Amino acid sequence: MxxxxxxxxxxxxxxxxxxxxxxxxxxxxxxxxxxxxxxxxxxxxxxxxxxxxxxxxxxxxxxxxxxxxxxxxxxxxxxxxxxxxxxxxxxxxxxxxxxxxxxxxxxxxxxxxxxKNPDYEEMFASSDQNDSILVVDGKKLHVCKVFLSYHSEYFRALFSSNYKEGQMDEIPIGEVSYEDFALLLSTFYPNPAFPNDSTVEKLLEMGRRFLVSSAVSSAEHHLISNNSLIDNEKMMQLADEYGMSKLLLMCIRKINTVEDAKKWKKSQTYEHLSAETKLKVYERLMEFI
CATH class of the missing domain: 2.60.210.10 (Apoptosis, Tumor Necrosis Factor Receptor Associated Protein 2; Chain A)
Incomplete structure (x- = not known):
């Protein structure tokens, strides 16, 4: 990014x-x-x-x-x-x-x-604790099936004996870059790496695609913390799109005046919010009338 x-x-x-x-x-x-x-x-x-x-x-x-x-x-x-x-x-x-x-x-x-660029090759190197290999962009990531299955329904299905991939020594993962996929795994495996403003949006996208709820939770925690410099409008868009209820509540509470609420209603971001979130913004506006 x-x-x-x-x-x-x-x-x-x-x-x-x-x-x-x-x-x-x-x-x-x-x-x-x-x-x-x-x-x-x-x-x-x-x-x-x-x-x-x-x-x-x-x-x-x-x-x-x-x-x-x-x-x-x-x-x-x-x-x-x-x-x-x-x-x-x-x-x-x-x-x-x-x-x-x-x-x-x-x-x-x-x-x-x-x-800082994480050393993904070292992070996903072969070891006696790993029992499977995922291949992304021609690169190999050595992983533990049980650990990944615990964190994601996607991996649970992938490693299942009901799927042919579960029987393969090396499992290909398509339509994703090595860096993006490794970023996702690095948030919970093997030693969790914390998201930052540069990676948080990509992490949310990857967490949703590969059904890793902990990645979305980790991203939400970062955005709620005082460390993030992302503006409130962008945060509300992400909160609405990825179902981060705590972050959405924080963003709405930052609308402190009628002028803030009116500005929100005129913004391009507001037009793309879900009906449910628009209603919450409207209810916030009503508190000042």
Whole structure:
């Protein structure tokens, strides 16, 4: 899944010999403190201190992108700065030469979060605890029939002696990518991996297709938690589509005013909600009248 860019655009600030911290911004789980000082040689020392603990808790391994620094009237040469943030690098610094005692500067920033890639080959390697092999996209996943059957009616039927697949040494699984299928299994087998905003929608789709209710429950738990940065409109759509009642209730409770409810009724998302969920939104609206 493609990760959306996190974008900042600062206000314009005057930088002179007395400035330090210029602005603090926060967006989509990333906070940034922008500072600028002017040296004796009239060069500007710029710094951006980032805090992305919330994204790291979701499984983000690093963040990359660019910062573009400009000045009013182009008194300072426009500068592009490469950004790569990791656990051990939370600050970006840049010195820009100039010849004036004062500049009015601003910046734009575009950052891409990169999620950690699980080692599926190690996760589903052959071992004496596994007794079956699933083949997806030509790749083999060594699994335990009993464990998968416990979590899914689909696998229970697949491994049944009533089906020819149950008698096969290697069972092919078609019309699904290796990464998507391994993502599904990794949520409960062998050591559960928790969903994040980048994987939760695909996990819901896979959980429904392969009848893994625990995957849907795990996705709902993530969306209800404070770690998710998905907006309320998208959450309600997912809650309605995949029957996540707790999440749906939370989303409806976030409609706190008549204006919120009217905005909802005009949204494209509302038009695609089920009649039952539309009724609940309407009942929420009635509470404010």
């Amino acid at each position: 493609t990760n959306s860019a996190i974008e900042f655009k600062s206000r314009s600030h005057n930088v002179n010999g007395n400035t330090n911290v210029l602005e603090t911004s926060a967006k989509n789980g990333v906070a940034c403190v922008w500072s600028a000082t002017m040296g004796d040689s009239r060069q500007i020392d710029l710094s951006w201190k980032f805090n992305w603990d919330k994204l790291e808790s979701q499984g983000v391994d690093k963040i990359t992108g660019f910062i573009y620094v400009s000045s009013i009237f182009n008194r300072l040469t426009a500068t592009r700065i490469y950004v790569e943030l990791s656990e051990n690098n939370q600050e970006i610094t840049k010195q820009v030469d100039g010849g004036s005692t004062s500049y009015t500067v601003y910046y734009e920033c575009s950052l891409i979060p990169h999620y």
